[in-house]
Amino acid sequence: MAIHINNEQLLFHLQGKNTSYVMQVVRDGYLAHLYWGKRVHTYRGxxxxxxMDRGFSPNPDASDRTFSLDTLPQEYPAYGNGDFRIPAYQIQLNNGSTITDLRYKEYKMYKGKPKLEGLPSTYVEDENEAETLELIMEDKLLGLIVTLTYSLYPELDVITRSVHFKNEGSQNLKMLRALSASIDFRDDEYELITLYGAHNNEKNMERRRIVPGVQLVDSCRGASSPQQAPFLSLVRKGTDEDQGEVYAFNLVYSGNFTAQVQVDPYRNTRVSIGMNPFDFSWLLEPGETFQTPEVVMAYTANGLGDMSRIFHELYSKRLCRGTFRDKLRPILINNWEATYFDFNAEKIEEIAVEAKKAGIELLVLDDGWFGKRDDDNSSLGDWVVDQRKLPNGLLDLANRICELGLEFGLWFEPEMISMDSDLYRKHPDWCLHVENRPHTLGRxxxxxxxxxxEVCQYVIESVSDVLASAPITYVKWDMNRHMTDIGSAALPPERQRETAHRYMLGLYKVMEEITSRFPNILFESCSSGGGRFDPGMLHYMPQTWTSDNTDAMCRLKIQYGTSLVYPPITMxxxxxxxxxxxxGRVTPLETRGHVAMAGNFGYELDLTTLTAQEKEEIKNQVALYKEIRPIIQFGKFHRILSPFEGNEAAWNFVSDDQSEVVASYFKVLSQPGASLRTLKFKGLNPDYIYKNVETGELFGGDELMNAGITLPRIKQDFLSMFWRFTKHHN
Structure with a gap:
């Protein structure tokens, strides 16, 4: 067993391959956090x-002024009974008070990992892959039962946490805060890494020293958002890609979140993460339950690169699901930037003809095929074919594409409704709105x-009808605005602040139903690009459109930052x-290709307008990606040079058996008097001899990693270099 319990001391030790996580019940049933870090064989305290007595830190026991919840390192702290730091949960009672007092009741331990009702989560395919500990806490006065669930993936050094509330009392309870995890560290010698951005500028890395007070990232937009990601990590000073301690937290949720670090006056650090309590409450009537989303927590002493590969392994194998989880993903052409709304069946077929010549495998018809959609002012919700553009219907176009030897994909934005739509005219109350308030429009x-x-069922059936009407093998599921005027005509006043979370539960139900009905369709989520690139989405749709910004130089940062948590196969x-x-930037086609080959590869342009030379280069790019696709999509990813730290970027991929290597180097601007650069690869087998596929040169894996390759001096902006190595067999 990987979870060890000392029943006499009520000490719980979760022991992974390289990590230990230790808790203990202390003084009258309080749950204390003792240790998280490098693996210890046996924890003996x-x-x-x-x-010790701290001024202004009150005591639950008047006879002992040294014991205070304000200074105790805790696992799931409450509000109002002595701890002045940020609580993990808060509940309002019928009398208006918000004081609760959870004490330890019992524990359960078992192999495997439970599913979360109505929510996405990581999973196991064999019960021996994980072990689960449930610590059951109770407020006897209220009849409130709170179950803290810890699931350990021992081989990955990953712990997932979530919390389940049950009202076994006789009065209504109003939940004001219900975070998924809280953990107290006993020092503040950390730097904080978060991912921030905006539309077209997602997943920028921010690193800063934590200081006394609160450092917080969040979203109250109704989506995980491009502005801040539901992720943070604490790292020790000097931690880099290859060494140093990392404590990482990622919320498996696609809605409003908070992730925060609080340093108290005594230099203790509290990290808490979960659903955003802003504008949230949940009425818990007697007998009812509430489940929080899951948090994935990863520890490593081997730097950010190792942290990323832990997330990549878990998410690609035990978060993503379905037919396409382990399948090679197709190379596609999308007509959006080629035509925008201005297309007809003949134009789409012309693009498809050129795509087939280039070896592309899938054509995706983007926005504008339905209703009377000539711009973004109308028709969302009316999922019927616009026969002005497609006079013979969707089936005819899809069949023509398939007859060319390509697969056919389609764009939807199922969560939205246009005021100029038949759906809105029929059901104006089906949108989020507050009675007597004017609508706030976005896009x-x-x-x-x-x-x-009834709204969920409409989305399920209307989208399903389209998907069943033609040979569709790919769906791009878009979401292009955040929530405003958050209210529901179907909820009573006391439940209005449940709307945003109930929306997410509805969305997950819709996605679960549609993706289950159509298991042979590859679904890609999108939110104006990377606005909802989070683990919750990946549970239903195994890849996400990383950003609407397709500029290669911008994509260096966007894809580099995204890779901190998410595997290249999802991008x-x-x-x-x-x-x-x-x-407006002009970059070489070669560079654009090399950047895009670091993820799920495709094109977003009008192939019919290119020169013969450009078409030939695209044909060669497609052929190259087909050769390296297994390494990119299923190999291990290593970051080498960060575009956030200079004028260059570099990374390499290594196959699982270390027999094949793909590496890329990029320079943004050419510099006068530039130094010569030696690029050192990562993750190779030091005992292998590797052959450069292009030149035939032989180098040892140890040489490529330690001595590196000297890069030629090339005077060119937006430069890319690309290498392939294979294991040499004598």
Whole structure:
């Protein structure tokens, strides 16, 4: 067993391959956090808690002024009974008070990992892959039962946490805060890494020293958002890609979240993460339950690169699901930047003809095929074919594409409704809104109220009807605005602040139903690009459009930052035209190709307008990606040079058996008097001899990693270099 329990001391030791996580029940049933870090064989309490009297830290026991919840390192702290730090949960009673007092009741331990009702989560395929500990806490006065669930993946050094509330009392309880995890560290010698951004500028890495007070990232937009990701990590000073301690937290949820670090006056650090309590409450009537989303927690002493590979392994194998989880993903052409809304069946078929010549495998018809959709002002919710553009219907076009030898994909935005739509005219109350308040528009559209069962069923059936009507093998599921006017016509006043979370539960139900009905369709989530790139989405759709920004130089940072948590196989990455539509930059087609090949490869341009030379280069890119695709999508990813730290970026991929290597180097701007660069690869087998596929040169794996390759001096902006190595057999 990987979970060890000392029943006499009520000490719980979760022991992974390289990590230990230790808790203990202390003083009258309080649950204390003792240790998380490098694996210890047997925990005997060498780092015992020192109790002492601290001014203004009150005491639950008047006879002992040294014991205070304000200074105790805890696992799931409450509000109002002595701890002035940020609580993990807060509940309002009928009398208006918000004081609760959870004490330890019992534990359960078992092999495997439970599913979370109505929520996405990581999973196991064999019960021996994980072990689970449930610590059951109780407030006897209220009849409140709170179950803290810890699941350990021992081989990955991953612990997942979630919390289940049950009202076994006789009065209504109103939950005001219900975070998924809280953990207290006994020092503050950390730096904080988060991912921030905006539309077209997602997943920027921010690293800063933590200081006394609260450092917080969150979203109250109704989505995980491009502005801040539901992720944070604490790292020791000097930690880099290859060495140093990392404590990482990622919330498996696609809605409002908070992730925060609080340093108290005594230099203790509290990390807490979960659903955002802002504008949230949940009425828990007698007999009812509430489940929080899951948090994935990873520890490593081997730097950020190792942290990323832990997440990549877990997410690609035990978060993503379905037919395509372990399948090679197709190379696609999307017509969006080629035509926008201005297309017809003949134009799409012309693009498909050129795509087939290039070896592309899938054509995706983007926005504009339905209703009367000539711009973004109308028709969302009316999932019927626009016969002005497709006079013979969707089936005819899809069959023509398939007859060319390509697969056919389609764009939807199922969560939205246009005011100029038949659906809105029939059901104006189906959008999120507050009675007598004017609508706030975003991109000229409103958000459907997925907290309502009838709305969810409409989305399920209307999308399913289209998917069943033609040979569709790919869906791009978009979401292009955040929530405003958050209210539901179907909820009573006391439940209005449940709307945003009920929306997410509805969305997950919709996605579960549709993806289950159509297991042979590859679903890619999107939110104006990477606005909802989170683990919750990946549970239903195994890849995400990384950003609407397709400029290769911008994508260096976007894809590099995204890779901190998410594997390359989950990242949609396309080559687009120049000047780039987002930033106007002109970059070489070779560079655009090399950047996009670091993810799920495709194109977003009009192939019919390219020169013969460009078409030939694209044909060669497609052929190359087909050869390296297994390594990119299923190999191990190593970051070498960070575009956030200079003028260059580099990374390499290594196959699981270390027999094949793909590496890329990029330089943004050419510099005068530039130094010569030696690029050192990572993750190779030091005992293998590797052959350069292009030149035939032979080098040892140890040489490529330690001595490196000297890069030629090339005077060119937006430069890329690319290598393939294979194991040499004598």
């Amino acid at each position: 060498s780092n015992k808690i020192i109790y 000229n559209q409103l958000v459907l109220d997925l907290s309502r069962e 949609g990455a396309h080559v687009s035209t120049v000047p780039n539509h987002q930033v």
